[in-house]
Amino acid sequence: xxxxxxxxxxxxxxxxxxxxxxxxxxxxxxxxxxxxxxxxxxxxxxxxxxxxxxxxxxxxxxxxxxxxxxxxxxxxxxxxxxxxxxxxxxxxxxxxxxxxxxxxxxxxxxxxxxxxxxxxxxxxxxxxxxxxxxxxxxxxxxxxxxxxxxxxxxxxxxxxxxxxxxxxxxxxxxxxxxxxxxxxxxxxxxxxxxxxxxxxxxxxxxxxxxxxxxxxxxxxxxxxxxxxxxxxxxxxxxxxxxxxxxxxxxxxxxxxxxxxxxxxxxxxxxxxxxxxxxxxxxxxxxxxxxxxxxxxxxxxxxxxxxxxxxxxxxxxxxxxxxxxxxx
Numbered sequence: 001x002x003x004x005x006x007x008x009x010x011x012x013x014x015x016x017x018x019x020x021x022x023x024x025x026x027x028x029x030x031x032x033x034x035x036x037x038x039x040x041x042x043x044x045x046x047x048x049x050x051x052x053x054x055x056x057x058x059x060x061x062x063x064x065x066x067x068x069x070x071x072x073x074x075x076x077x078x079x080x081x082x083x084x085x086x087x088x089x090x091x092x093x094x095x096x097x098x099x100x101x102x103x104x105x106x107x108x109x110x111x112x113x114x115x116x117x118x119x120x121x122x123x124x125x126x127x128x129x130x131x132x133x134x135x136x137x138x139x140x141x142x143x144x145x146x147x148x149x150x151x152x153x154x155x156x157x158x159x160x161x162x163x164x165x166x167x168x169x170x171x172x173x174x175x176x177x178x179x180x181x182x183x184x185x186x187x188x189x190x191x192x193x194x195x196x197x198x199x200x201x202x203x204x205x206x207x208x209x210x211x212x213x214x215x216x217x218x219x220x221x222x223x224x225x226x227x228x229x230x231x232x233x234x235x236x237x238x239x240x241x242x243x244x245x246x247x248x249x250x251x252x253x254x255x256x257x258x259x260x261x262x263x264x265x266x267x268x269x270x271x272x273x274x275x276x277x278x279x280x281x282x283x284x285x286x287x288x289x290x291x292x293x294x295x296x297x298x299x300x301x302x303x304x305x306x307x308x309x310x311x312x313x314x315x316x317x318x319x320x321x322x323x324x325x326x327x
Contacts, residue, residue, distance in 0.1 A: 003031035010077055016307020017139045019070050038080030045071035045089060058100050065097035066141060073138040073163075079236075084167035090138045091164035110185045112160045112169060112178045117186060118144065119153030125190035125214060125325025126153040128182055130175075130206075132197025132221075134237050135305075136163030140196060146314050147194075150322040155186060159202070161241040170243035173254035175202040176209040183212055190214045192321045195221055197305060200270075201255050204287055207268065208260035215324030217269040217317050220276055220305050223287045225255040229280030261290035267327075268294040269320040271313045273302025295320075 001009075007028035015021045027044055031037060048068035055061035072090035076083040091114075098105040098116055106117045115137055117126070127147050129140055137156040147154045158164050159178050161171040172178065179202075183191055192215035195203025200221015207216040227235070227249050235248065242248040270288035288296035297316060302309040 001034060003028070003033050003036065006034045006037065006078060007031065010074075012303055012307035013077075013305055014074055014307075016142075016305060016310060017070050017074065018142050019067070019074065034078050035080075037078035038075045038082060038086060041071050041075035042082070042086050042089070045069075045075065045086075045093070049093065052096075062097045062101035065093045065100065069093035069097060069138040070141065073136050076136070076166075077134060087136065087164045087166060090136065091158075094138050108155065108182075108185050110181050112165070112172070113157050113182050114163075114165060115155050115157030115182075117153065117155045119148050120151065121153075123151060123153035125192055125321075126155060126186060126188045127192040127194055127215075127321055127325075128179060129154060129156040130179070130193060130195040130199035130202050131158065131162050132195070132199040132202075133234070133241065135197060135199070138163070142310070143194065143196075143314065143317075146318040147321060150318050152192070152322060152325060153188070155182065157182060166241060170247065171238075171241050171251050173251055176206040179206045180210055180212075183210070190325050192216065192325050194219070194317065194321065197221065198255075200284065201257065204257055204264060204268070204291075205260055207266050208257075208263040211265075213266050215321050216264065216266050217271065217320055218284055218287065219271045219313070219317070220273060221270070221284050221287070222255055222281045223257050223261075223284055224282040225252045226280040226282075227252045231279055234278065234280070257287050258290070261287050261294075262292065264291040264294070266293065267320070267324045269297065269317060270294060271297045271299070271302075271306065271317060273304060273306045273309065274298055274300035275302060276304040276306075278304070 045068045052061040052064035075086035160169040193203040196219045200218030207213045238248040270284040288294035299312045
């Protein structure tokens with residue numbers, strides 16, 4: 001795949017993550033190959049760190065740092081030997097930003113997870129945001145903002161094989177154990193889950209097996225995966241995150257919600273994009289149909305993660321979580 005094709009494929013994901021579309025074009029138009037992606041995005045992130053250092057106010061510095069975190073995370077989307085460095089830079093920039101912008105935000109880490117708890121201490125519930133195959137907590141800052149605006153607390157996390165933990169850990173099929181440790185560490189009574197991409201599988205599985213989950217939503221989450229049909233680039237990413245081809249093959253074997261969906265007692269919203277068609281991936285309609293309290297939202301023009309259609313699903317998802325956690 002050429003750099004131009006790769007940039008086009010990542011367009012709505014990058015802009016959905018909150019980077020300026022015009023700057024995205026300027027950065028990607030200068031790429032001569034996909035190998036240039038990581039270094040170019042890393043340089044862009046560092047330029048925002050410099051802006052933060054020179055900012056005339058703490059607010060401006062914090063905003064620049066959030067933008068840097070986005071660019072550093074996006075640097076990891078193409079094969080890149082320094083991806084672990086970019087993920088670490090994203091994690092640091094996010095931490096610096098929240099320290100400036102939200103002094104009450106709290107970093108919480110434990111076995112197999114790390115993230116930031118944000119929002120009011122007296123919130124009616126806490127939403128755990130679960131990333132996917134190659135996403136991370138820095139990718140979903142706009143989603144977090146929508147949940148915070150509805151009075152909820154939010155814990156955006158990296159789990160095993162994700163984000164800043166990808167360099168030292170690998171995917172686990174029993175993600176519900178990780179979320180269980182998160183809930184224990186947060187010490188809160190009402191928990192919601194939002195899972196994005198493969199995180200949708202993690203969230204739905206956890207909702208079926210962790211009784212403390214009060215509300216759940218998935219965005220572009222798989223109901224089932226078929227290893228033989230998955231495109232080679234997806235299998236390659238899976239192998240890197242799972243610890244090799246054999247481990248990835250075994251992991252994919254577990255991604256099937258047919259038996260677990262009927263056990264999800266919490267209100268469930270499943271969001272899919274009509275243009276999100278990936279060989280080997282069964283999208284979420286069966287999950288919504290089999291879950292006792294499932295509802296389904298399909299956005300015909302939405303692509304994977306629906307970065308091109310946020311107005312069509314993000315407000316509804318925010319309201320679903322707020323209403324369910326206040327019920």
